[in-house]
Amino acid sequence: MSEEILKALMQLFGLITKQDGGVESSETEYVRSFLKQQLSTEVVEEYFGLFLKHSAEASKKEEGEESGKVKLTSMKDSVKILGICKRINKQLNREQKIVVLIRLYELISTDMKITDQRMAIIDTVADVFKIPKEEVEAVEVFVLKNDKEHFNTPDFMLINDEDQGKVENKYIQTSGLDGTIIILRIKSADLYFMRYTGDHEIFMNGLLISNKRVYSFPKGSFIRIPKGKPIYYTDVAGHYLSDGNLAKITYEVKDVLYRFKNGAIGIRNINLAEEQGRLIGVMGASGAGKTTLLNVLSGIEKPSEGEVLINGLNLHTQKDELEGVIGLIPQDDLLIEELTVFENLYYNA
Amino acid sequence: MEVINIKGTDDTPNVILDKSSGQFELSGRSLPEDVSSFYEVVLNWIDEYAADPLDRTEFNIKLEYFNTASSKVILDILLKFEEIVENGKEVVVKWFYHEDEEDMLEAGEEYSDIVDIAFDYVVYSD
Numbered sequence: 001m002s003e004e005i006l007k008a009l010m011q012l013f014g015l016i017t018k019q020d021g022g023v024e025s026s027e028t029e030y031v032r033s034f035l036k037q038q039l040s041t042e043v044v045e046e047y048f049g050l051f052l053k054h055s056a057e058a059s060k061k062e063e064g065e066e067s068g069k070v071k072l073t074s075m076k077d078s079v080k081i082l083g084i085c086k087r088i089n090k091q092l093n094r095e096q097k098i099v100v101l102i103r104l105y106e107l108i109s110t111d112m113k114i115t116d117q118r119m120a121i122i123d124t125v126a127d128v129f130k131i132p133k134e135e136v137e138a139v140e141v142f143v144l145k146n147d148k149e150h151f152n153t154p155d156f157m158l159i160n161d162e163d164q165g166k167v168e169n170k171y172i173q174t175s176g177l178d179g180t181i182i183i184l185r186i187k188s189a190d191l192y193f194m195r196y197t198g199d200h201e202i203f204m205n206g207l208l209i210s211n212k213r214v215y216s217f218p219k220g221s222f223i224r225i226p227k228g229k230p231i232y233y234t235d236v237a238g239h240y241l242s243d244g245n246l247a248k249i250t251y252e253v254k255d256v257l258y259r260f261k262n263g264a265i266g267i268r269n270i271n272l273a274e275e276q277g278r279l280i281g282v283m284g285a286s287g288a289g290k291t292t293l294l295n296v297l298s299g300i301e302k303p304s305e306g307e308v309l310i311n312g313l314n315l316h317t318q319k320d321e322l323e324g325v326i327g328l329i330p331q332d333d334l335l336i337e338e339l340t341v342f343e344n345l346y347y348n349a
Numbered sequence: 350m351e352v353i354n355i356k357g358t359d360d361t362p363n364v365i366l367d368k369s370s371g372q373f374e375l376s377g378r379s380l381p382e383d384v385s386s387f388y389e390v391v392l393n394w395i396d397e398y399a400a401d402p403l404d405r406t407e408f409n410i411k412l413e414y415f416n417t418a419s420s421k422v423i424l425d426i427l428l429k430f431e432e433i434v435e436n437g438k439e440v441v442v443k444w445f446y447h448e449d450e451e452d453m454l455e456a457g458e459e460y461s462d463i464v465d466i467a468f469d470y471v472v473y474s475d
Contacts, residue, residue: 072414072416073417074452074456075414075420075452075453075455075456076452076456076459078415078416078417078419078420078456079420079424079456079459079460079463080459081417082420082421082424082459082463083459083462083463086424086463117417120416120417120418121417123418124417124418124420124421127421128421
């Protein structure tokens with residue numbers, strides 16, 4: 001996160017927490033630990049000071065007012081918040097805006113002091129950022145709610161011990177896991193976030209997960225749980241990809257054998273079947289036949305025996321019907337530097 | 350252009366928008382239940398006005414209080430007036446504040462930092 005965004009975030013954190021009775025110790029703690037994750041220890045205090053300044057300002061004046069009356073948000077604060085958002089709006093991309101929104105909700109979730117004033121401020125931030133209403137609502141539910149019934153929209157996925165076969169939720173069943181891992185997908189930014197509600201020690205990419213925090217779940221991540229198989233990014237993304245009207249793809253390799261021109265057998269007895277949304281690795285020593293295998297599986301070389309089927313169509317004999325469906329990018333020395341990743345893929349497809 | 354003249358309540362402001370007499374005013378208290386639906390007509394009117402504005406527009410804002418959600422709409426209104434300025438016409442915002450309400454003065458100053466419009470601050474007492 002850039003210096004400017006972090007500064008803006010500290011001001012927003014401060015202005016939100018000072019509403020309705022001021023900063024709670026849990027919030028102060030949250031801000032400090034948030035900064036520690038982003039910065040080296042020396043500069044943490046500098047930003048933390050900025051937060052304290054904004055959360056404390058003007059509270060002297062409010063104390064003078066009669067108690068018992070609901071305190072209205074100061075107009076100066078409202079406009080100040082607008083100014084901060086406007087300033088960072090142009091520098092933040094869509095993903096970063098969602099992250100800011102999530103952090104604001106996370107901040108108020110630390111003490112669950114969810115008041116109209118605080119929510120109005122977050123709504124206004126989302127409004128200036130032009131984040132669609134449905135996504136703001138999904139983020140709010142994701143960060144603040146715990147009951148399963150709230151998570152029954154397609155944005156959510158639950159990972160827990162229960163068999164949820166009958167509900168519409170996306171889910172992965174993992175036996176013996178305490179609590180639930182909740183996944184939220186923000187479709188417009190293609191981002192995933194996760195939080196955990198239980199008491200087991202679970203790890204994401206080797207880091208211990210706290211059940212009080214929200215984590216982003218980037219590409220290539222995996223979650224390790226005490227019992228059972230780890231949960232990989234592709235497992236999660238696969239559930240979302242299979243949504244909607246995208247054509248489903250099956251890929252099947254049956255008894256493939258490939259013989260070189262000199263008669264030596266390159267690969268044999270290859271059988272596999274997969275669906276869309278899977279990421280697969282092939283390991284083998286140098287000369288074991290990885291390249292040969294990929295050449296056959298991608299349609300470049302014809303197998304001597306067996307067949308490769310995509311949605312039932314033979315990759316080697318019905319090429320025309322599968323045009324554009326399969327592609328191969330060889331090792332990086334064959335990438336064309338002048339082209340973008342997309343163009344490289346397009347060219348190779 | 351039609352004239353908009355909305356009488357205020359405890360939660361909604363008075364709005365007068367009258368091109369022919371050159372009167373533009375927002376006053377009272379602004380904390381409507383549904384901010385966007387209340388201000389929709391106002392924003393639409395200003396859009397239409399911005400297409401063919403007077404050479405000089407004096408916009409009086411004399412609010413006692415506005416809530417966070419209203420603050421965003423007020424900014425949207427000011428941004429529309431900023432466009433008029435960009436198109437070469439003059440716009441002045443007269444920002445009224447009560448002598449005991451420093452918060453209102455400071456809010457005006459914050460606005461003037463965000464938008465490129467001339468602000469005149471006018472103090473009043475009871």
